[in-house]
Amino acid sequence: MPAHEGSCLCGQTKITVEKKGTQQALCHCLDCQQTSGSAYVTVAVVSEAGLKVEGPTKVFESPSESGRIIYRTFCSNCGSQLTHKSSFMGKGIAVLTGNLPDFAHIPITTEMYVKDRWSVLPAIEGATQFHAMPPGVPPFDE
Template sequence: MGLSGHCLCGAVKYTVDAEPLIVGYDHCDDCQRQSGSTYSLVVVVPKDKLKIDGTTKSYASKGSSGQPVHRVFCPECGSPIAHDPEAAPPIIALKGGTLSTEDKKKLKPDTEIWSVSKLPFCQEHLEKPFQHMPE
């Protein structure tokens, strides 16, 4: 099957010639800050199966392992594309929101990581979710 995706402006595109190893919600503080949301939907894939077309930039910070985590993003629109932990060289975690619409609809998250940082209100379910922005 494989996966494909792109940033908001389309300057960065990628394909993955593999199925996801893990699809999950990452609640770490760094992912919250990078995504600007309460968690990051991550799709972990083998790094050697990922092909990125377009220019990317990265920002490295120390992960919980003590080793750098490289946060890859589009320098034009700022869309986060992936995070690449040096502590786990064979894998890379794509940001699920950048996948093609078709691929996103097929995702089945099965894991939550960094739940110690999960915000308390994420545990509650709304009785009436909005299908779109409320008017």
């Protein structure tokens, strides 16, 4: 039985994560702000092998600040962003947790790109703060 299930806004693309998540992160980078249309995105890094995305999708490739290509997957019907991946993440993939309802109860343990955080947003108490990208991939269960 999957640990987390969700979908895009229109419901045509389903997301299944097989391992139970215990933490998530906020990313305040300018790219995440633009792709979400908001101040940040919430993500959990999961094993790519333990993730299933079923339904209509489209991938958009863009260079990150480091020059690595980021592959952002969206529902091709409604445009909801589902995942993003780069070579930095190894066997992991970032799943946008706003599409997975039970992540509303999982703690945010990390904030990335706080240099781009909106000045009206306070730091999350107890979360590790990174000026830009963390030095290593956040841990995840394989």
